[in-house]
Amino acid sequence: METAKTTSLVFIILLGAAMLTAAFRAFGGEELVKEYLNSLPGGFWSKFVIVMLVIFILGFFLDFIEIAVVVVPIVAPILLADPSANITAVWLGVMIGLNIQTSFLTPPFGFALFYLRGVASKAVKTIQMYKGVVPFITLQLIALAVVGSYPFLVNYLPNRLNFLSETSPPPKNPKLQLCIEKYMKNNMLNSNSLTNASLINLSKADFSSMPKKYKNIITNSISTIEGGFLNLNKAFEIDSIIQNQANDYLPLLKVVRNKEKNIKELKSLIKTNETMISRAEKNDKQKISLLNSEVEKLKNDIQIEKQGYPKNWADTYKNFQKLIKEENLNRIKYRRAMDNSYDEMSTLLNILLSRTEFYTFRDEFKKFSKILETNEPKTLSKEIKVFSKKISRLPDNSRITSKLSKVSRNLKKKKVNYEKVLKDFNKSFADYEKKYSDLKKIDDNAVNDLSVFLDSTKFTIGLRQQQKIPKDIALFLAGCRSDHRDLSLYF
Numbered sequence: 001m002e003t004a005k006t007t008s009l010v011f012i013i014l015l016g017a018a019m020l021t022a023a024f025r026a027f028g029g030e031e032l033v034k035e036y037l038n039s040l041p042g043g044f045w046s047k048f049v050i051v052m053l054v055i056f057i058l059g060f061f062l063d064f065i066e067i068a069v070v071v072v073p074i075v076a077p078i079l080l081a082d083p084s085a086n087i088t089a090v091w092l093g094v095m096i097g098l099n100i101q102t103s104f105l106t107p108p109f110g111f112a113l114f115y116l117r118g119v120a121s122k123a124v125k126t127i128q129m130y131k132g133v134v135p136f137i138t139l140q141l142i143a144l145a146v147v148g149s150y151p152f153l154v155n156y157l158p159n160r161l162n163f164l165s166e167t168s169p170p171p172k173n174p175k176l177q178l179c180i181e182k183y184m185k186n187n188m189l190n191s192n193s194l195t196n197a198s199l200i201n202l203s204k205a206d207f208s209s210m211p212k213k214y215k216n217i218i219t220n221s222i223s224t225i226e227g228g229f230l231n232l233n234k235a236f237e238i239d240s241i242i243q244n245q246a247n248d249y250l251p252l253l254k255v256v257r258n259k260e261k262n263i264k265e266l267k268s269l270i271k272t273n274e275t276m277i278s279r280a281e282k283n284d285k286q287k288i289s290l291l292n293s294e295v296e297k298l299k300n301d302i303q304i305e306k307q308g309y310p311k312n313w314a315d316t317y318k319n320f321q322k323l324i325k326e327e328n329l330n331r332i333k334y335r336r337a338m339d340n341s342y343d344e345m346s347t348l349l350n351i352l353l354s355r356t357e358f359y360t361f362r363d364e365f366k367k368f369s370k371i372l373e374t375n376e377p378k379t380l381s382k383e384i385k386v387f388s389k390k391i392s393r394l395p396d397n398s399r400i401t402s403k404l405s406k407v408s409r410n411l412k413k414k415k416v417n418y419e420k421v422l423k424d425f426n427k428s429f430a431d432y433e434k435k436y437s438d439l440k441k442i443d444d445n446a447v448n449d450l451s452v453f454l455d456s457t458k459f460t461i462g463l464r465q466q467q468k469i470p471k472d473i474a475l476f477l478a479g480c481r482s483d484h485r486d487l488s489l490y491f
Helices: 002-026 029-039 044-058 064-080 089-105 111-119 126-132 134-149 152-164 174-188 194-204 212-279 285-307 313-353 355-359 361-371 377-392 398-412 418-441 444-456 471-480
Strands: none
Touching: 002 029, 002 064, 029 044, 029 064, 044 064, 044 089, 064 089, 089 111, 089 134, 089 152, 111 126, 126 134, 134 152, 152 471, 174 194, 174 212, 174 313, 174 471, 194 212, 194 444, 212 285, 212 313, 313 355, 313 444, 355 361, 355 418, 361 377, 361 418, 377 398, 398 418
Protein backbone atom coordinates (compact mmCIF):
# COMPACT_ATOMS: atom_id res chain seq x y z
CA MET A 1 0.00 0.00 0.00
CA GLU A 2 2.81 2.38 0.91
CA THR A 3 4.54 1.64 -2.40
CA ALA A 4 1.33 2.43 -4.27
CA LYS A 5 0.99 5.73 -2.39
CA THR A 6 4.59 6.72 -3.13
CA THR A 7 4.28 5.76 -6.80
CA SER A 8 1.03 7.70 -7.11
CA LEU A 9 2.64 10.74 -5.51
CA VAL A 10 5.53 10.66 -7.98
CA PHE A 11 3.22 10.31 -10.98
CA ILE A 12 0.97 13.12 -9.76
CA ILE A 13 4.05 15.35 -9.49
CA LEU A 14 5.15 14.34 -12.99
CA LEU A 15 1.69 14.92 -14.43
CA GLY A 16 1.37 18.31 -12.74
CA ALA A 17 4.86 19.32 -13.87
CA ALA A 18 4.10 18.30 -17.45
CA MET A 19 0.89 20.35 -17.43
CA LEU A 20 2.66 23.35 -15.90
CA THR A 21 5.51 23.17 -18.41
CA ALA A 22 3.09 22.83 -21.33
CA ALA A 23 1.04 25.81 -20.17
CA PHE A 24 4.20 27.84 -19.54
CA ARG A 25 5.41 27.20 -23.08
CA ALA A 26 1.98 27.72 -24.63
CA PHE A 27 1.77 31.23 -23.20
CA GLY A 28 5.24 32.17 -24.42
CA GLY A 29 7.05 31.76 -21.11
CA GLU A 30 9.90 29.79 -22.65
CA GLU A 31 10.49 32.53 -25.23
CA LEU A 32 10.61 35.15 -22.47
CA VAL A 33 13.17 33.11 -20.56
CA LYS A 34 15.17 32.59 -23.75
CA GLU A 35 15.11 36.28 -24.65
CA TYR A 36 16.16 37.26 -21.13
CA LEU A 37 19.06 34.81 -20.98
CA ASN A 38 20.26 35.67 -24.50
CA SER A 39 20.15 39.39 -23.69
CA LEU A 40 22.64 38.97 -20.84
CA PRO A 41 26.21 40.16 -21.50
CA GLY A 42 29.00 37.62 -21.16
CA GLY A 43 27.72 34.93 -23.50
CA PHE A 44 27.12 31.36 -22.38
CA TRP A 45 28.72 31.55 -18.94
CA SER A 46 26.54 34.44 -17.78
CA LYS A 47 23.45 32.44 -18.84
CA PHE A 48 24.81 29.34 -17.16
CA VAL A 49 25.59 31.11 -13.87
CA ILE A 50 22.11 32.68 -13.72
CA VAL A 51 20.43 29.31 -14.39
CA MET A 52 22.57 27.55 -11.79
CA LEU A 53 21.83 30.29 -9.23
CA VAL A 54 18.08 29.96 -9.84
CA ILE A 55 18.26 26.17 -9.50
CA PHE A 56 20.35 26.55 -6.33
CA ILE A 57 17.68 28.79 -4.74
CA LEU A 58 14.85 26.54 -5.90
CA GLY A 59 16.68 23.64 -4.26
CA PHE A 60 15.82 25.22 -0.88
CA PHE A 61 12.09 24.83 -1.48
CA LEU A 62 11.58 22.16 -4.15
CA ASP A 63 12.54 18.52 -4.32
CA PHE A 64 14.86 17.17 -7.03
CA ILE A 65 11.97 15.70 -9.02
CA GLU A 66 10.12 19.02 -9.27
CA ILE A 67 13.27 20.83 -10.45
CA ALA A 68 14.14 18.05 -12.92
CA VAL A 69 10.71 17.93 -14.59
CA VAL A 70 9.72 21.61 -14.40
CA VAL A 71 12.82 23.83 -14.56
CA VAL A 72 15.35 21.72 -16.47
CA PRO A 73 13.16 21.15 -19.60
CA ILE A 74 12.81 24.94 -19.92
CA VAL A 75 16.42 26.06 -19.42
CA ALA A 76 18.36 23.04 -20.72
CA PRO A 77 17.47 23.51 -24.46
CA ILE A 78 18.53 27.17 -24.24
CA LEU A 79 21.94 26.28 -22.79
CA LEU A 80 22.49 23.27 -25.08
CA ALA A 81 21.70 25.36 -28.17
CA ASP A 82 24.56 27.82 -27.55
CA PRO A 83 27.29 27.06 -30.16
CA SER A 84 29.95 29.03 -28.27
CA ALA A 85 29.94 26.46 -25.45
CA ASN A 86 28.75 23.38 -27.37
CA ILE A 87 28.17 21.56 -24.10
CA THR A 88 26.88 18.01 -23.75
CA ALA A 89 23.64 17.08 -22.03
CA VAL A 90 25.56 14.70 -19.74
CA TRP A 91 27.86 17.46 -18.50
CA LEU A 92 24.92 19.82 -17.92
CA GLY A 93 23.03 17.11 -16.04
CA VAL A 94 26.01 16.43 -13.75
CA MET A 95 26.49 20.15 -13.08
CA ILE A 96 22.81 20.58 -12.20
CA GLY A 97 22.92 17.48 -9.99
CA LEU A 98 25.96 18.75 -8.08
CA ASN A 99 24.34 22.16 -7.75
CA ILE A 100 21.11 20.74 -6.33
CA GLN A 101 23.06 18.53 -3.93
CA THR A 102 24.93 21.62 -2.71
CA SER A 103 21.62 23.43 -2.29
CA PHE A 104 20.23 20.55 -0.19
CA LEU A 105 23.17 20.94 2.21
CA THR A 106 23.15 24.73 2.47
CA PRO A 107 21.61 26.35 5.60
CA PRO A 108 19.08 27.48 6.57
CA PHE A 109 16.66 25.72 4.16
CA GLY A 110 18.62 22.68 3.00
CA PHE A 111 16.48 19.52 2.75
CA ALA A 112 19.30 17.30 3.99
CA LEU A 113 19.59 19.37 7.18
CA PHE A 114 15.89 18.89 7.95
CA TYR A 115 16.21 15.14 7.34
CA LEU A 116 19.19 15.04 9.70
CA ARG A 117 17.35 17.11 12.27
CA GLY A 118 14.55 14.54 12.21
CA VAL A 119 16.80 11.59 13.07
CA ALA A 120 19.49 13.27 15.19
CA SER A 121 19.53 13.32 18.96
CA LYS A 122 18.13 16.39 20.75
CA ALA A 123 21.60 16.85 22.22
CA VAL A 124 22.83 17.88 18.77
CA LYS A 125 21.95 21.52 18.19
CA THR A 126 20.86 22.88 14.81
CA ILE A 127 23.71 25.42 14.79
CA GLN A 128 26.17 22.54 15.22
CA MET A 129 24.68 20.87 12.15
CA TYR A 130 25.07 24.11 10.18
CA LYS A 131 28.75 24.30 11.17
CA GLY A 132 29.27 20.59 10.43
CA VAL A 133 28.11 20.81 6.80
CA VAL A 134 30.48 23.69 5.88
CA PRO A 135 33.37 21.34 4.88
CA PHE A 136 31.00 19.27 2.75
CA ILE A 137 29.58 22.38 1.07
CA THR A 138 33.15 23.49 0.35
CA LEU A 139 33.91 20.09 -1.22
CA GLN A 140 30.75 20.33 -3.35
CA LEU A 141 31.70 23.80 -4.57
CA ILE A 142 35.22 22.60 -5.42
CA ALA A 143 33.68 19.66 -7.33
CA LEU A 144 31.43 22.09 -9.22
CA ALA A 145 34.42 24.24 -10.18
CA VAL A 146 36.50 21.23 -11.26
CA VAL A 147 33.71 19.67 -13.34
CA GLY A 148 32.87 23.06 -14.88
CA SER A 149 36.52 23.65 -15.83
CA TYR A 150 37.29 20.12 -17.01
CA PRO A 151 34.27 18.62 -18.85
CA PHE A 152 36.58 15.76 -19.91
CA LEU A 153 36.09 14.24 -16.41
CA VAL A 154 32.35 13.87 -17.03
CA ASN A 155 32.16 13.16 -20.75
CA TYR A 156 34.97 10.62 -21.12
CA LEU A 157 33.34 7.57 -19.53
CA PRO A 158 29.97 7.86 -21.40
CA ASN A 159 31.88 8.44 -24.65
CA ARG A 160 34.15 5.47 -23.97
CA LEU A 161 31.19 3.18 -23.27
CA ASN A 162 29.41 4.48 -26.37
CA PHE A 163 32.32 4.02 -28.79
CA LEU A 164 33.21 0.56 -27.44
CA SER A 165 29.63 -0.74 -27.41
CA GLU A 166 27.98 -2.95 -30.01
CA THR A 167 25.78 -0.01 -31.02
CA SER A 168 28.66 2.44 -31.48
CA PRO A 169 28.30 4.97 -34.31
CA PRO A 170 29.94 3.96 -37.62
CA PRO A 171 33.20 5.63 -38.74
CA LYS A 172 31.29 7.64 -41.36
CA ASN A 173 29.27 9.46 -38.67
CA PRO A 174 29.67 13.20 -39.51
CA LYS A 175 30.11 14.16 -35.84
CA LEU A 176 33.22 11.99 -35.55
CA GLN A 177 35.12 13.18 -38.61
CA LEU A 178 37.16 15.99 -37.02
CA CYS A 179 38.40 13.73 -34.23
CA ILE A 180 39.06 10.86 -36.64
CA GLU A 181 41.10 13.19 -38.81
CA LYS A 182 43.13 14.28 -35.78
CA TYR A 183 43.92 10.62 -35.18
CA MET A 184 44.82 10.13 -38.84
CA LYS A 185 47.07 13.16 -38.79
CA ASN A 186 49.06 11.63 -35.95
CA ASN A 187 49.18 8.17 -37.54
CA MET A 188 49.33 8.75 -41.30
CA LEU A 189 51.26 11.94 -41.86
CA ASN A 190 54.13 10.62 -39.76
CA SER A 191 56.95 9.35 -42.00
CA ASN A 192 57.48 6.40 -39.64
CA SER A 193 53.84 5.34 -39.62
CA LEU A 194 52.72 1.87 -40.69
CA THR A 195 50.36 3.41 -43.25
CA ASN A 196 53.14 5.39 -44.90
CA ALA A 197 55.41 2.35 -44.95
CA SER A 198 52.62 0.22 -46.48
CA LEU A 199 52.03 2.83 -49.18
CA ILE A 200 55.76 2.91 -50.06
CA ASN A 201 55.84 -0.91 -50.25
CA LEU A 202 52.79 -0.93 -52.53
CA SER A 203 54.35 1.65 -54.87
CA LYS A 204 57.49 -0.54 -55.12
CA ALA A 205 55.58 -3.79 -55.73
CA ASP A 206 55.67 -5.44 -59.16
CA PHE A 207 52.29 -5.29 -60.91
CA SER A 208 53.59 -5.80 -64.45
CA SER A 209 51.70 -9.10 -64.75
CA MET A 210 48.36 -7.32 -64.32
CA PRO A 211 46.29 -5.97 -67.21
CA LYS A 212 46.72 -2.27 -67.85
CA LYS A 213 43.23 -1.51 -66.49
CA TYR A 214 43.98 -3.14 -63.12
CA LYS A 215 47.48 -1.68 -62.93
CA ASN A 216 46.06 1.83 -63.51
CA ILE A 217 43.62 1.36 -60.63
CA ILE A 218 46.54 0.74 -58.24
CA THR A 219 48.80 3.53 -59.54
CA ASN A 220 45.93 6.06 -59.64
CA SER A 221 44.84 5.05 -56.13
CA ILE A 222 48.37 5.55 -54.78
CA SER A 223 48.51 8.99 -56.39
CA THR A 224 45.05 9.86 -55.02
CA ILE A 225 45.98 8.75 -51.48
CA GLU A 226 49.14 10.88 -51.57
CA GLY A 227 47.02 13.84 -52.72
CA GLY A 228 44.59 13.11 -49.87
CA PHE A 229 47.48 13.27 -47.38
CA LEU A 230 48.35 16.72 -48.74
CA ASN A 231 44.70 17.82 -48.39
CA LEU A 232 44.58 16.64 -44.77
CA ASN A 233 47.81 18.42 -43.93
CA LYS A 234 46.56 21.58 -45.64
CA ALA A 235 43.28 21.41 -43.68
CA PHE A 236 45.16 21.39 -40.37
CA GLU A 237 47.40 24.24 -41.48
CA ILE A 238 44.33 26.33 -42.29
CA ASP A 239 42.71 25.29 -38.99
CA SER A 240 45.77 26.61 -37.17
CA ILE A 241 45.42 29.96 -38.98
CA ILE A 242 41.70 30.08 -38.09
CA GLN A 243 42.40 29.46 -34.41
CA ASN A 244 45.07 32.17 -34.38
CA GLN A 245 42.70 34.69 -35.95
CA ALA A 246 39.73 33.65 -33.82
CA ASN A 247 40.80 35.78 -30.83
CA ASP A 248 40.44 38.93 -32.94
CA TYR A 249 37.50 37.73 -35.00
CA LEU A 250 35.17 36.44 -32.26
CA PRO A 251 34.65 39.80 -30.46
CA LEU A 252 33.72 41.43 -33.79
CA LEU A 253 31.39 38.54 -34.59
CA LYS A 254 29.60 38.89 -31.24
CA VAL A 255 29.10 42.64 -31.80
CA VAL A 256 27.67 42.05 -35.28
CA ARG A 257 25.41 39.18 -34.19
CA ASN A 258 24.01 41.31 -31.34
CA LYS A 259 23.33 44.13 -33.77
CA GLU A 260 21.69 41.74 -36.22
CA LYS A 261 19.54 40.47 -33.38
CA ASN A 262 18.55 44.03 -32.43
CA ILE A 263 17.77 44.86 -36.07
CA LYS A 264 15.61 41.77 -36.33
CA GLU A 265 13.66 42.80 -33.22
CA LEU A 266 13.26 46.36 -34.57
CA LYS A 267 11.97 45.05 -37.90
CA SER A 268 9.49 42.87 -36.03
CA LEU A 269 8.22 45.96 -34.16
CA ILE A 270 7.94 47.88 -37.43
CA LYS A 271 5.88 45.07 -38.91
CA THR A 272 3.61 45.06 -35.83
CA ASN A 273 3.08 48.83 -36.04
CA GLU A 274 2.38 48.66 -39.76
CA THR A 275 -0.23 45.97 -39.10
CA MET A 276 -1.85 48.21 -36.48
CA ILE A 277 -1.86 51.12 -38.98
CA SER A 278 -3.57 48.99 -41.61
CA ARG A 279 -6.24 47.93 -39.10
CA ALA A 280 -6.81 51.41 -37.58
CA GLU A 281 -9.88 53.46 -38.39
CA LYS A 282 -9.20 55.97 -41.20
CA ASN A 283 -10.65 58.84 -39.18
CA ASP A 284 -8.39 58.04 -36.18
CA LYS A 285 -5.63 60.27 -37.53
CA GLN A 286 -3.97 60.82 -34.16
CA LYS A 287 -3.36 57.09 -33.61
CA ILE A 288 -2.12 56.63 -37.19
CA SER A 289 0.21 59.61 -36.81
CA LEU A 290 1.66 58.23 -33.57
CA LEU A 291 2.18 54.80 -35.13
CA ASN A 292 3.85 56.33 -38.21
CA SER A 293 6.14 58.33 -35.93
CA GLU A 294 7.03 55.15 -34.06
CA VAL A 295 7.77 53.37 -37.35
CA GLU A 296 10.08 56.21 -38.44
CA LYS A 297 11.84 56.13 -35.09
CA LEU A 298 12.36 52.37 -35.38
CA LYS A 299 13.75 52.75 -38.91
CA ASN A 300 16.13 55.38 -37.63
CA ASP A 301 17.21 53.01 -34.85
CA ILE A 302 17.94 50.37 -37.48
CA GLN A 303 20.20 52.79 -39.35
CA ILE A 304 22.01 53.64 -36.10
CA GLU A 305 22.57 49.90 -35.45
CA LYS A 306 23.95 49.43 -38.97
CA GLN A 307 26.30 52.37 -38.57
CA GLY A 308 27.72 50.73 -35.46
CA TYR A 309 29.11 47.78 -37.41
CA PRO A 310 32.91 47.30 -36.96
CA LYS A 311 35.05 48.90 -39.66
CA ASN A 312 35.91 46.61 -42.58
CA TRP A 313 33.54 43.98 -41.19
CA ALA A 314 32.42 42.86 -44.64
CA ASP A 315 36.01 42.15 -45.75
CA THR A 316 36.94 40.58 -42.41
CA TYR A 317 33.92 38.27 -42.53
CA LYS A 318 34.53 37.38 -46.18
CA ASN A 319 38.19 36.49 -45.59
CA PHE A 320 37.41 34.45 -42.48
CA GLN A 321 34.62 32.52 -44.20
CA LYS A 322 36.98 31.91 -47.12
CA LEU A 323 39.41 30.22 -44.72
CA ILE A 324 36.63 28.08 -43.22
CA LYS A 325 35.39 27.10 -46.68
CA GLU A 326 38.91 26.20 -47.80
CA GLU A 327 39.45 24.07 -44.69
CA ASN A 328 36.17 22.19 -45.24
CA LEU A 329 36.97 21.69 -48.92
CA ASN A 330 40.35 20.13 -48.10
CA ARG A 331 38.73 17.83 -45.55
CA ILE A 332 36.11 16.74 -48.09
CA LYS A 333 38.81 16.11 -50.71
CA TYR A 334 40.76 14.03 -48.18
CA ARG A 335 37.70 11.90 -47.30
CA ARG A 336 36.81 11.32 -50.94
CA ALA A 337 40.43 10.42 -51.79
CA MET A 338 40.62 7.82 -49.01
CA ASP A 339 37.15 6.38 -49.62
CA ASN A 340 37.43 6.12 -53.42
CA SER A 341 40.99 4.74 -53.43
CA TYR A 342 40.38 2.09 -50.80
CA ASP A 343 37.04 1.12 -52.33
CA GLU A 344 38.51 0.74 -55.84
CA MET A 345 41.45 -1.34 -54.61
CA SER A 346 39.14 -3.48 -52.44
CA THR A 347 36.95 -4.15 -55.48
CA LEU A 348 40.07 -5.07 -57.49
CA LEU A 349 41.22 -7.46 -54.77
CA ASN A 350 37.79 -9.14 -54.74
CA ILE A 351 38.10 -9.63 -58.50
CA LEU A 352 41.53 -11.21 -58.11
CA LEU A 353 40.49 -13.41 -55.19
CA SER A 354 37.48 -14.70 -57.13
CA ARG A 355 39.71 -15.98 -59.98
CA THR A 356 39.40 -19.65 -59.04
CA GLU A 357 35.62 -19.58 -59.13
CA PHE A 358 35.69 -17.51 -62.33
CA TYR A 359 37.78 -20.18 -64.06
CA THR A 360 35.07 -22.82 -63.41
CA PHE A 361 32.63 -21.04 -65.74
CA ARG A 362 34.71 -21.94 -68.82
CA ASP A 363 33.35 -25.47 -69.10
CA GLU A 364 29.77 -24.21 -68.83
CA PHE A 365 30.40 -21.68 -71.62
CA LYS A 366 31.67 -24.52 -73.82
CA LYS A 367 28.67 -26.67 -72.93
CA PHE A 368 26.22 -23.93 -73.93
CA SER A 369 28.05 -23.25 -77.20
CA LYS A 370 27.45 -26.90 -78.24
CA ILE A 371 23.74 -27.10 -77.36
CA LEU A 372 22.68 -23.54 -78.22
CA GLU A 373 20.90 -24.54 -81.46
CA THR A 374 19.77 -28.02 -80.46
CA ASN A 375 17.98 -27.67 -77.10
CA GLU A 376 14.47 -26.35 -76.54
CA PRO A 377 14.79 -22.48 -76.54
CA LYS A 378 12.68 -21.66 -73.47
CA THR A 379 14.42 -24.26 -71.33
CA LEU A 380 17.78 -23.07 -72.59
CA SER A 381 16.77 -19.45 -71.82
CA LYS A 382 16.14 -20.35 -68.15
CA GLU A 383 19.45 -22.21 -67.89
CA ILE A 384 21.42 -19.31 -69.37
CA LYS A 385 19.63 -16.90 -67.04
CA VAL A 386 20.67 -18.99 -64.01
CA PHE A 387 24.21 -19.17 -65.42
CA SER A 388 24.29 -15.39 -65.88
CA LYS A 389 23.24 -14.86 -62.24
CA LYS A 390 26.09 -17.11 -61.07
CA ILE A 391 28.60 -15.00 -62.99
CA SER A 392 27.05 -11.70 -61.80
CA ARG A 393 27.72 -12.67 -58.19
CA LEU A 394 31.40 -12.15 -58.93
CA PRO A 395 32.66 -8.56 -59.40
CA ASP A 396 33.45 -6.85 -62.73
CA ASN A 397 31.48 -9.15 -65.02
CA SER A 398 28.81 -6.79 -66.28
CA ARG A 399 30.03 -6.93 -69.93
CA ILE A 400 29.75 -10.70 -69.90
CA THR A 401 26.38 -10.91 -68.14
CA SER A 402 24.73 -8.16 -70.18
CA LYS A 403 25.28 -10.13 -73.42
CA LEU A 404 24.13 -13.37 -71.77
CA SER A 405 20.94 -11.58 -70.71
CA LYS A 406 20.35 -10.63 -74.37
CA VAL A 407 20.77 -14.29 -75.32
CA SER A 408 18.27 -15.36 -72.67
CA ARG A 409 15.69 -12.77 -73.79
CA ASN A 410 16.07 -13.64 -77.49
CA LEU A 411 15.54 -17.34 -76.75
CA LYS A 412 12.17 -16.50 -75.14
CA LYS A 413 10.79 -15.01 -78.36
CA LYS A 414 8.26 -16.92 -80.43
CA LYS A 415 10.53 -16.84 -83.46
CA VAL A 416 14.13 -17.24 -82.33
CA ASN A 417 16.81 -15.53 -84.41
CA TYR A 418 19.63 -18.04 -83.84
CA GLU A 419 22.08 -15.91 -85.81
CA LYS A 420 21.66 -13.05 -83.34
CA VAL A 421 21.64 -15.46 -80.38
CA LEU A 422 24.95 -16.99 -81.49
CA LYS A 423 26.46 -13.58 -82.14
CA ASP A 424 25.62 -12.28 -78.62
CA PHE A 425 26.72 -15.53 -77.01
CA ASN A 426 30.04 -15.53 -78.85
CA LYS A 427 30.65 -11.92 -77.80
CA SER A 428 29.99 -12.86 -74.20
CA PHE A 429 32.27 -15.90 -74.47
CA ALA A 430 34.98 -13.75 -76.10
CA ASP A 431 34.79 -11.24 -73.20
CA TYR A 432 35.03 -14.15 -70.79
CA GLU A 433 38.05 -15.61 -72.59
CA LYS A 434 39.78 -12.23 -72.61
CA LYS A 435 39.31 -11.80 -68.86
CA TYR A 436 40.23 -15.47 -68.28
CA SER A 437 43.50 -14.97 -70.14
CA ASP A 438 44.29 -11.71 -68.26
CA LEU A 439 43.64 -13.29 -64.86
CA LYS A 440 45.76 -16.34 -65.65
CA LYS A 441 48.77 -14.10 -66.30
CA ILE A 442 48.59 -12.31 -62.93
CA ASP A 443 51.35 -13.21 -60.49
CA ASP A 444 50.16 -14.40 -57.07
CA ASN A 445 52.77 -12.19 -55.40
CA ALA A 446 51.09 -9.09 -56.86
CA VAL A 447 47.75 -10.20 -55.42
CA ASN A 448 49.40 -10.85 -52.06
CA ASP A 449 51.06 -7.38 -52.07
CA LEU A 450 47.70 -5.71 -52.67
CA SER A 451 46.03 -7.84 -49.99
CA VAL A 452 48.74 -6.99 -47.41
CA PHE A 453 48.39 -3.27 -48.15
CA LEU A 454 44.60 -3.27 -47.77
CA ASP A 455 44.80 -5.30 -44.57
CA SER A 456 47.45 -3.02 -43.00
CA THR A 457 45.52 0.17 -43.91
CA LYS A 458 42.09 -1.18 -43.05
CA PHE A 459 41.68 1.16 -40.07
CA THR A 460 43.46 4.18 -41.50
CA ILE A 461 42.90 4.77 -45.20
CA GLY A 462 39.95 2.36 -45.23
CA LEU A 463 38.47 3.30 -41.86
CA ARG A 464 35.36 4.98 -43.29
CA GLN A 465 34.60 1.81 -45.25
CA GLN A 466 34.39 -0.28 -42.06
CA GLN A 467 31.26 -1.02 -40.04
CA LYS A 468 32.81 -0.50 -36.61
CA ILE A 469 35.50 1.66 -35.04
CA PRO A 470 38.49 -0.35 -33.66
CA LYS A 471 39.36 -0.12 -29.97
CA ASP A 472 42.44 2.12 -30.20
CA ILE A 473 40.62 4.70 -32.33
CA ALA A 474 37.50 4.42 -30.14
CA LEU A 475 39.57 5.32 -27.07
CA PHE A 476 41.09 8.29 -28.90
CA LEU A 477 37.62 9.48 -29.96
CA ALA A 478 36.35 9.14 -26.39
CA GLY A 479 39.00 11.61 -25.26
CA CYS A 480 38.71 13.91 -28.28
CA ARG A 481 34.92 14.18 -28.03
CA SER A 482 35.01 14.80 -24.26
CA ASP A 483 36.13 18.42 -24.48
CA HIS A 484 33.69 21.15 -25.53
CA ARG A 485 34.51 22.82 -28.85
CA ASP A 486 33.51 26.41 -29.67
CA LEU A 487 31.36 26.32 -32.82
CA SER A 488 30.37 29.99 -32.87
CA LEU A 489 33.01 30.68 -35.55
CA TYR A 490 30.89 28.72 -38.00
CA PHE A 491 27.63 30.59 -37.31
